[in-house]
Amino acid sequence: MSAKPITINSHQTLKFALNTMRDNGIRHLPVMENGRVRGVLSERDIRFLESVERVDLNELKVDDAYSDDLHSxxxxxxxxxVCQLMQDHKVGSVVVQQGQELIGIFTWIDALKYITK
Incomplete structure (x- = not known):
């Protein structure tokens, strides 16, 4: 699990989100609004949107692309x-929360690290 994950707001651009992911070597960003997790934006979400229509990542917002089907x-x-939840819902990450507080994010990479240690 990555504790205190980097997050993003829904009003930020997809270009900003993609740059944040690249700069930090991550593929998932919890989407926050008013101190609460609304969902998760993945690099795959952005790439899928790019593949189905001609988009300008400087124009589209995180709100246009993230999954609000939150698994925590x-x-x-x-x-x-946790791994069974990810498998059942075919998601690459789940957020870790204590009540409404974001504690971290657990990704499929974390699962691989766990089983190979």
């Missing part, structure tokens, strides 16, 4: 349960 777990969730 508590900090002490069993890793097998």
């Amino acid at each position: 777990v508590e900090p002490k969730a069993d890793i097998r349960v």
Whole structure:
């Protein structure tokens, strides 16, 4: 799990989001609004949007692309349960929350690191 993950607001551009991902070597950004997680934007979300229509990443906002189908777990969730949730919903990440507070993000890379250690 990546604790205190880098986040983004829904009003920021997709270009800003993509640059943030590249600059930090990440593929998922929790989307925040008023201190709460609204969803997750993935690099795949951006690439899919680019592939189906001609888009200007400087014009489109995060709000146009992120998934608001939020999957979250508590900090002490069993890793097998977390991985099963990701598999069942075919998602590359889940947010880790204590109540409404964002604690971290768990990605498929974290799962691979866990099983190969």
